[in-house]
Amino acid sequence: MSLSIIGARLIDPASGLDQLSDLHVENGKVLAIGAAPAGFKASREVAAQGLVAAPGLVDLNVALREPGYSRKGTIASETRAAAAGGVTSLCCPPLTRPVLDTSAVAELILDRARDAGHCKVFPIGALSKGLEGEQLAELVALRDAGCVAFGNGLNSFANTRTLCRALEYAATFDLTVIFNSQDRDLAAGGLAHEGPTASFLGLAGIPETAETVALARDLLLVEQSGVRAHFSQLTTARGAEMIAQAQARGLPVTADVALYQLILTDEALTGFSSLYHVQPPLRTRADRDGLRDAVKAGVIQAISSHHQPHERDAKQAPFGATEPGISSVELLLPLALTLVEEGLLDLPTLLARLTSGPANALRLAAGELMAGGAADLVLFDPTASTVAGEQWHSRGTNSPFMGHCLPGAVRYTVVDGRISHEA
Amino acid sequence: MTLPNPADLIRQMALDLRARLQARGIEAPRFIGIRTGGVWVTQALLEELGITTAFGTLDVSFYRDDFSQNGLHPQVRPSDLPFEIEGQHLVLVDDVLMSGRTIRAALNELFDYGRPASVTLVSLVDLNAAELPIRPDIAGVTLSLSPNERVKLIGPSPLSLEQQVVEPASSLQESPR
Amino acid sequence: MIPTDAKRPLQLNDQGQLRHFLSLDGLPRSLLTEILDTADSFLEVGARAVKKVPLLRGKTVCNVFFENSTRTRTTFELAAQRLSADVITLNVSTSSTSKGETLFDTLRNLEAMAADMFVVRHADSGAAHYIAEHVSPDVAVINGGDGRHAHPTQGMLDMLTIRRHKGGFENLSVAIVGDILHSRVARSNMIALKTLGCPDIRVIGPKTLLPVGVEQYGVKVYTDLTEGLKDVDVVIMLRLQRERMQGGLLPSEGEFYRLFGLTTQRLALARPDAIVMHPGPINRGVEIESAVADGAQSVILNQVTYGIAVRMAVLSMAMSGQAAQRQIEQENVQ
Numbered sequence: 001m002s003l004s005i006i007g008a009r010l011i012d013p014a015s016g017l018d019q020l021s022d023l024h025v026e027n028g029k030v031l032a033i034g035a036a037p038a039g040f041k042a043s044r045e046v047a048a049q050g051l052v053a054a055p056g057l058v059d060l061n062v063a064l065r066e067p068g069y070s071r072k073g074t075i076a077s078e079t080r081a082a083a084a085g086g087v088t089s090l091c092c093p094p095l096t097r098p099v100l101d102t103s104a105v106a107e108l109i110l111d112r113a114r115d116a117g118h119c120k121v122f123p124i125g126a127l128s129k130g131l132e133g134e135q136l137a138e139l140v141a142l143r144d145a146g147c148v149a150f151g152n153g154l155n156s157f158a159n160t161r162t163l164c165r166a167l168e169y170a171a172t173f174d175l176t177v178i179f180n181s182q183d184r185d186l187a188a189g190g191l192a193h194e195g196p197t198a199s200f201l202g203l204a205g206i207p208e209t210a211e212t213v214a215l216a217r218d219l220l221l222v223e224q225s226g227v228r229a230h231f232s233q234l235t236t237a238r239g240a241e242m243i244a245q246a247q248a249r250g251l252p253v254t255a256d257v258a259l260y261q262l263i264l265t266d267e268a269l270t271g272f273s274s275l276y277h278v279q280p281p282l283r284t285r286a287d288r289d290g291l292r293d294a295v296k297a298g299v300i301q302a303i304s305s306h307h308q309p310h311e312r313d314a315k316q317a318p319f320g321a322t323e324p325g326i327s328s329v330e331l332l333l334p335l336a337l338t339l340v341e342e343g344l345l346d347l348p349t350l351l352a353r354l355t356s357g358p359a360n361a362l363r364l365a366a367g368e369l370m371a372g373g374a375a376d377l378v379l380f381d382p383t384a385s386t387v388a389g390e391q392w393h394s395r396g397t398n399s400p401f402m403g404h405c406l407p408g409a410v411r412y413t414v415v416d417g418r419i420s421h422e423a
Numbered sequence: 424m425t426l427p428n429p430a431d432l433i434r435q436m437a438l439d440l441r442a443r444l445q446a447r448g449i450e451a452p453r454f455i456g457i458r459t460g461g462v463w464v465t466q467a468l469l470e471e472l473g474i475t476t477a478f479g480t481l482d483v484s485f486y487r488d489d490f491s492q493n494g495l496h497p498q499v500r501p502s503d504l505p506f507e508i509e510g511q512h513l514v515l516v517d518d519v520l521m522s523g524r525t526i527r528a529a530l531n532e533l534f535d536y537g538r539p540a541s542v543t544l545v546s547l548v549d550l551n552a553a554e555l556p557i558r559p560d561i562a563g564v565t566l567s568l569s570p571n572e573r574v575k576l577i578g579p580s581p582l583s584l585e586q587q588v589v590e591p592a593s594s595l596q597e598s599p600r
Numbered sequence: 601m602i603p604t605d606a607k608r609p610l611q612l613n614d615q616g617q618l619r620h621f622l623s624l625d626g627l628p629r630s631l632l633t634e635i636l637d638t639a640d641s642f643l644e645v646g647a648r649a650v651k652k653v654p655l656l657r658g659k660t661v662c663n664v665f666f667e668n669s670t671r672t673r674t675t676f677e678l679a680a681q682r683l684s685a686d687v688i689t690l691n692v693s694t695s696s697t698s699k700g701e702t703l704f705d706t707l708r709n710l711e712a713m714a715a716d717m718f719v720v721r722h723a724d725s726g727a728a729h730y731i732a733e734h735v736s737p738d739v740a741v742i743n744g745g746d747g748r749h750a751h752p753t754q755g756m757l758d759m760l761t762i763r764r765h766k767g768g769f770e771n772l773s774v775a776i777v778g779d780i781l782h783s784r785v786a787r788s789n790m791i792a793l794k795t796l797g798c799p800d801i802r803v804i805g806p807k808t809l810l811p812v813g814v815e816q817y818g819v820k821v822y823t824d825l826t827e828g829l830k831d832v833d834v835v836i837m838l839r840l841q842r843e844r845m846q847g848g849l850l851p852s853e854g855e856f857y858r859l860f861g862l863t864t865q866r867l868a869l870a871r872p873d874a875i876v877m878h879p880g881p882i883n884r885g886v887e888i889e890s891a892v893a894d895g896a897q898s899v900i901l902n903q904v905t906y907g908i909a910v911r912m913a914v915l916s917m918a919m920s921g922q923a924a925q926r927q928i929e930q931e932n933v934q
Contacts, residue, residue, distance in 0.1 A: 196813030200625075202725035202749030202784060205812065272726030316704050316734075318724035320747065482641065485653035492927065494617070494920030495655075497634060501644035535650035 001043055001417060002026040004036060008048035008379060012055060013352030014359075014368035023053060025375040028417035032371055048379055051411060054351045056088020056376035058358040058367045060256050061232060061304040062329050064121070065395075067108060068097025071311040073395040075112040078309060078329070079119040081394035083413045083421035085305070085332035088376035089359070089366035090119055094126040095153050101126035101137040103145035110146050118420045120376070122148040122364055124178060127166055133157035136166050139175055149230065149362050151178035154279060160217065167225035176228040176362055181218050181239070182280055186210035191320055193235075193283040197266045203319065206281050211239045219246050222253060230361050231255040233306060235280045237290020244299040254361035255299065257291050258306035259335055260326055262344075264288075268400070274315045274322035275400040278306075292344055301357035303336060303350075305329040309396020327396030333378065334386040334406035341407050347382070375417040384409035391423070424566075426574065429582035432547060432563030433464070437471040439561050440514070440545060449541065452512040454478040457529055458500065460518025463578040464547045468516065479504035481515075486528035508537030518576040520546040523557035548574055548584065610732055614928050617921035620741045621914050622728045623750035624791045632759070632795055638913035639760050639906070645682070646909060655916055656685035662715035663689040665744070666703070666722040671880060672744050672754075675904070676719045679911035688715070703727075707735055715739060717919060725749035725784075738926070740918040748784050754879055755788030757910040759796060761903050762834055765875050769793065773800040775828055775870075776819075777860060778838030778887055779809045781849075785879045786838055790817040804828035805860060808849040825860050829869040837862050837878045837887050853886045863889040867897065875899045 003025040010021040010033065017033075024031040024040060031037060062082055065073035082090050092109065094100035100109070106123050113121035125147030129135040133155055142150070150170060157163035170177050187210040192198040194205025215231070219242065222229040234240055234257050243255045260278070265285050268276045276282060294300040308325025315322050328335070336354060339345050345353070359367025369377060386409045389402040413421035444452065455478060456465030462480050469478060484499045515529060526544060533539060549562035566574065573587045609626065613619045618631065645653055661680040665673055673689060680687045692706055703722075710718065717740040720731055725747030732741040745751040759769075766772060774793055780786045780803050793801045794817060801819040803810065814821060822828030829835065844850050867876065876888075876898045884890045893900060 194812055196816045199811035199813050200787070200816065202747050202787060204748075272729045313702065313704075317702065318722060318727035318730045318746075320724040320726070321703070484641070485645070485655045490655055490920065491923055494923045495638070495916050499638050499641045501641045503644075531654070535652070536648055 002031075002040075003375070003414070003417060004042035004045045005048045005053055005379065006045060008051045008053035010053045010369070011348050011351050012369040013348055014055070014356040015370065017369075018348050023369070023377070025414070025417045028375055030369060030371050030373050030375050033369070046379065046412065050383065051379050051381050052347070053369075053377055053379050055355040055367050055369045056378050056413060056415065057086045057332060057354045058364060059085075059087045059090040059305050059307070059329060059332060060302055060358045060362065061258070062087070062090040062092055062307040063095065063309070063325075064092045064109070065309060066096065066112065067105065071395075072314070073309040075109060075121070076116040076118075077393060077395045078307070079113060079116050079121065080421075081309075081330040081392075082307070082332075083118040083415070084391070084393050084410060084423075085330045086378040086380060086410045086413055087119060087329060087332060088378065088413060088415045088420070089122060089364060090329070091122045091124050091148065091362065093124050093153060094131060094151065099126050099131050100124070100147070101129050101131070101142070103138075103141050106142055106145035106147055117415070117418070119415060120366065122146070122362070124148065125150045127152045127170070127177060128157065131155045134162065136169055139170055140173055143173070143175060148364060149176040149178050151180065151232070154180050154182055156182075156184035160221075164221050164225060167221055167227040171225050171227035174228065176230055178230045178232050179218050180233050180280075181211055181214035181231060183210045183214040186213060187280075190281070191277070192269055193266045193281045195266060195284055197269055201269060201272065203269070208236050208238060208283070208287075211236050211280065212242060215239050215242050219251065219253070223251055229253045232304070233258055233280060234291060234294075234300065235261055235283050235287060237287045240290050240294035240299060244294065244297070247299060254301055255294075256302035256304045256358065256361065257295060257300050258328075259303050259332065260306070260328060262288060262292055262295065262303070262339060263335070264400075272319045273400065274317070274319050275326070275398060277315075277319055277322050277324045278326055279324040292339075295353060296345060296349070298357075301353060302361050303353045304358065305332045307394075309394045310398045311395070312397070315398050325398065326400065327394050327398045330392065330394050331386070331388055331399065331401060331406060333380060333410055334388070334408045335401065337382065337408040338406060375414055377414045378410060379412040379414075380408050380410045382408050386410075424586070426584040426586060427564050429464075429467070429547060429563070429576065429584060433467045433471055436545065436547070436561055436563050437468060440468070440543075441472065443543065443560060447541075449512045449543070452514045452543065453506050454514045454516060455481050455504065455533070457515070457517045457525060458482045460547075460576040460578065461516045463576065463582060464518050464545075465516040466579070467582060468545070477505050479506065481529055481532060483525055483528040483532055486532045488524055488528065502532070504536060508533060508539055510538070510540050512540045512543075514543045514545055516545045518546070519548045519550065519574055520557075520559055520562070521550045521552050523553040523555040526557050527555055547576065550574065610729065613921045613925035615924060617924055618914070618917045619921040619925055620732045621752055621918050622732055622741065622743045624752050624755050624788050624795065625750070627795065629795050629797070632756070632792060635756050635910065635913050635917065636760050636763055638917060639756070639909040642909040642912040643906065645912075646905065652682050652684055654684045656680070656683035656919060659685045659716040659919060660714065661685045661687050661717045661719065661915065662710055662713070663687065663719045663744075664692055664706075664710060664721075665690065666692045666720070666727070667745070669721055669745070672721060675907045676744060676911055679908050679915055682908070683912055683915060685915075688713070703730075704734065707731060711735055711739065716922075717742065717915065719744050721745045723747055738922060740922050742914060742918060745784055748782055749787065751784040751788050753907070753911050753914055754785050755792045756914065757903060757907040758785075758789055758836065758877060758879070759792050760906045760910055761875075761877055761899055764906070765899055766833055769796040769798040772798050772834060773802070773832040774798055774834040774836065775802040775804055775832045776836045776838065777804045777825065777828070777862065779840050779844060780805055780814060780838070781809045781811045782841070782844075783838050787817075789836060790819055794818045802828050802832065806850070809844070825866060826869060829866060832870045833874050835862060835867070835870060835874060835876050837876065837882075839879065839881065840883060840887050857886055861885075861887055861889065862892050864891050864895070867892055873897075877903060879903070
């Protein structure tokens with residue numbers, strides 16, 4: 001199967017390319033950028049005038065819910081949803097059932113992902129057995145089975161020394177550890193950001209310090225152990241500042257933020273809609289603005305969806321009794337384009353945060369377009385619009401953006417030269 | 424049509440009432456006015472009769488039969504009956520008697536206070552349009568109106584009667600008279 | 601700036617009348633005053649020999665209590681009975697949900713019983729809103745207390761107490777003392793006092809018991825009881841629960857009493873005619889001295905009487921607002 005994409009604006013943040021150019025694909029690889037090689041005739045030609053072609057999006061946090069949570073989603077359904085959102089490579093967290101702490105689970109996920117064929121999946125392995133924070137998981141075995149990094153989700157380690165040992169072990173093998181820094185005790189029982197909105201609504205609060213106290217500790221442990229560290233799902237402006245300071249000190253840490261944290265604030269909770277119930281929580285406008293600045297400056301080099309699809313029942317209860325999470329991967333590109341629409345970022349920078357940025361953070365072979373490289377790309381129309389929910393592939397309909405008209409529309413998503421989504 | 428002067432009506436009503444009470448051997452009845460117009464009529468009537476004992480005021484909002492259609496009246500005020508109802512002869516006074524439903528509600532409310540010895544019904548205006556078997560014992564004047572006409576008592580001082588036209592087939596009724 | 605629910609007036613019908621009673625937030629002053637006026641009339645009913653009026657005859661009121669409460673439950677039962685309604689009380693905490701039935705399904709089953717009104721108490725903030733959004737719109741939902749968020753009938757009965765004993769709100773100084781953080785009563789009271797025009801609302805407690813950003817209610821914060829009580833006209837004491845000691849919020853009941861307990865001495869700092877209120881049940885010797893609770897300035901028992909009248913008013917008004925809304929919708933169809 002071969003493809004020629006004609007007349008698109010080609011943006012490849014990794015190389016700085018941004019120009020009208022053709023692109024040719026053969027045998028799953030980018031054959032040429034620009035003129036077609038002599039004698040090449042594609043089996044399919046895509047007229048892409050007016051469209052933007054970019055590397056397929058790389059999403060570092062997409063819960064596929066399989067194995068173990070099939071009511072919420074399957075590898076097939078959620079990778080299909082990701083493709084609709086313009087994603088060609090994604091990382092799935094270890095919070096499966098059983099937990100992703102054995103190579104068998106990693107293999108199962110990779111097999112199913114391959115069979116479905118919608119998206120490349122790079123699993124994140126558990127840092128500790130069962131994510132319980134007590135015993136180290138078999139990191140090297142997991143690496144060999146395909147895990148690209150390791151994390152413990154929002155679960156804390158039983159004690160700091162155990163965490164430190166885990167980091168040292170990972171550092172031994174040059175493995176990347178993903179931190180979701182949150183102090184378990186400060187966050188315990190909390191449902192929303194501890195601030196005026198939560199106080200007014202009577203919702204138990206999670207203070208800013210739940211993130212910053214843990215971040216401070218984690219950054220120092222990273223420094224001590226020398227482990228490669230990626231800080232995921234930041235929610236506070238202060239936290240972003242701390243990352244910036246660490247980077248300025250020469251610590252090679254990277255960070256990502258959930259797209260919805262750049263758009264929503266805790267004010268959305270008025271009315272108690274469980275669609276806005278997320279962990280870690282939505283915070284204040286000042287936090288959102290601080291995160292936006294950090295994304296703009298590149299301190300936070302990756303934007304992820306933090307996709308968490310749920311069955312209806314999980315959200316059908318009073319706020320405190322619902323499960324946290326937004327089904328978000330399917331709208332990744334259109335929702336991200338609102339940031340361009342608002343003038344926060346220009347398109348090439350946005351695309352960098354969605355492609356080369358995340359890929360570099362976890363050293364993934366993804367997120368760039370170059371001759372000879374994998375033909376993973378997304379073609380979208382920046383002037384069209386997407387009505388969220390009109391077409392929906394994810395099992396989870398728990399998105400507060402349903403029915404909203406978002407800028408841009410994904411026309412084609414291509415993985416290894418195959419079209420995985422077409423609109 | 425020209426409407427009579429309430430002051431004239433009340434003078435005649437006082438005479439008729441005195442005669443009737445005497446005929447029935449009722450000596451010291453207590454007066455109760457139904458809010459709001461009935462209270463004004465009671466005041467004027469008692470003045471005419473030279474009676475100075477305290478009279479009661481009745482708000483029938485909680486006893487009306489149209490709650491399911493029209494809901495609660497927004498101007499609810501407490502009733503005030505500064506005397507025992509049990510065994511008491513009462514004179515119940517209203518301003519305009521139309522369907523009779525207000526009187527029905529008033530009687531129900533009074534009986535929740537106690538068992539009166541008797542109730543004499545006095546109305547300034549009788550529109551002869553009763554939907555229930557309720558007739559005044561004393562009426563100042565009986566009028567016949569067309570279906571879209573109403574009569575309203577303006578007060579408290581001076582009292583006057585005013586004719587009003589309502590929208591035909593109005594579903595949001597004013598207080599049923 | 602208090603975030604308001606103004607864009608979703610779930611509680612009001614198209615004419616601005618009550619159709620649900622979920623929280624005092626967003627209700628105009630005129631509506632709160634109407635509730636108080638209507639409650640006054642029901643107080644008069646309560647003083648008669650026959651304490652019933654036929655207003656809600658034939659209507660079914662369902663008390664659905666997911667959280668245990670004897671006092672609130674019985675006053676709601678009494679209020680509904682005095683309106684001649686048929687009353688069912690379900691203590692759901694002890695039955696179906698413990699068998700795993702979701703709140704959603706419990707409500708569906710209750711709806712099938714053709715209730716006209718649910719009075720709901722639940723441990724989760726926002727539960728009353730959730731229920732109002734998910735039951736048939738014809739069913740009025742009254743919030744009997746949801747988590748820490750709101751207890752609007754308590755708020756209104758406290759306001760009625762103040763109005764009856766102090767005349768009005770314009771020149772008043774009111775102090776709310778104790779565990780504001782966990783108190784839905786305090787939140788409802790602060791909103792009500794602000795809406796009704798009280799110029800000096802004070803909250804008094806240790807930092808651990810004051811919610812972040814409490815100033816947004818338009819109140820002044822005091823952490824010293826002797827400072828906060830100076831010249832107030834009304835003192836509202838809140839109940840302190842035993843659990844607060846476990847959470848590390850307070851060292852002991854003894855220390856709390858020493859610093860924030862309302863003793864005769866401390867009460868003397870307020871105006872000589874100040875009234876003492878408490879939503880109950882009181883913890884003698886923890887937040888209030890027995891002599892004060894039983895003393896001349898205490899109106900705590902009156903609050904209970906006012907509570908029945910206020911609940912009768914709210915039940916009637918909400919049922920009335922539902923009827924009016926049906927009327928409006930029928931006319932729109934025609």
